[in-house]
Amino acid sequence: MTAKIKDLSSFAQNQEPDGEGLSIGIVVADWNPEVTGALLEGALTTLMDKGVDRDDIFVEHVPGSFELPQAASLMIKSTEPDAIICLGCIIQGETRHFEFIAQAVAKSSMELGINSNVPVIFGVLTTDTHEQAKERSGGKHGNKGDEAAVAAIRMARLRQDLLPFFDDFLMDDDDGIFFDDEDDWFPEDDE
Numbered sequence: 001m002t003a004k005i006k007d008l009s010s011f012a013q014n015q016e017p018d019g020e021g022l023s024i025g026i027v028v029a030d031w032n033p034e035v036t037g038a039l040l041e042g043a044l045t046t047l048m049d050k051g052v053d054r055d056d057i058f059v060e061h062v063p064g065s066f067e068l069p070q071a072a073s074l075m076i077k078s079t080e081p082d083a084i085i086c087l088g089c090i091i092q093g094e095t096r097h098f099e100f101i102a103q104a105v106a107k108s109s110m111e112l113g114i115n116s117n118v119p120v121i122f123g124v125l126t127t128d129t130h131e132q133a134k135e136r137s138g139g140k141h142g143n144k145g146d147e148a149a150v151a152a153i154r155m156a157r158l159r160q161d162l163l164p165f166f167d168d169f170l171m172d173d174d175d176g177i178f179f180d181d182e183d184d185w186f187p188e189d190d191e
């Protein structure tokens with residue numbers, strides 16, 4: 001019998017994230033490597049602190065942030081992680097590269113998550129200066145790699161809880177999704 005959603009109370013904000021048994025992919029850009037290396041270290045440390053086994057964390061490096069969504073997409077297909085984290089650092093320069101890269105990566109990451117149903121976490125710093133990036137990768141503003149790790153665990157758990165819901169759907173070639181058993185959703189009036 002198909003599992004049904006009972007409630008979502010396990011996703012209370014103050015609950016300690018539990019990463020045990022999860023597999024997590026990380027794609028990390030090598031542009032501004034001292035910053036992205038620190039983000040990676042933060043993400044790895046936090047994932048393992050929260051119970052994710054190091055053998056279940058897959059890390060791949062790409063040249064720059066622009067390549068993150070494509071690498072994330074490939075990793076989703078090859079390793080089927082429970083969630084994937086994109087780590088990068090885009091610093092405002094003298095040209096418009098910043099805008100193009102930042103917007104493209106943010107939009108593609110979001111679309112990848114929605115289309116694949118694997119949570120894609122946006123751990124990409126977009127700052128005016130190198131100093132601001134350092135402050136957010138282990139400096140006075142913390143480490144965004146840590147935050148990305150917590151977000152990945154929470155979203156992976158949310159996905160695990162909600163995925164059984166999709167067992168109630170079948171894909172229809174013409175009309176997209178329809179309900180497998182409509183009685184579950186539109187019960188007959190007993191009166």
Ligand code: DLZ
Nearest residue numbers: 029031063064065066088089090091097
């Ligand atoms: C080209 C470029 C520039 C100017 N700046 C950054 C940056 O601040 N952060 C980053 O992650 N990558 C940068 N890149 C590289 C692009 O992301 C990409 O790797 C190249 O354009 C090749 O597609």
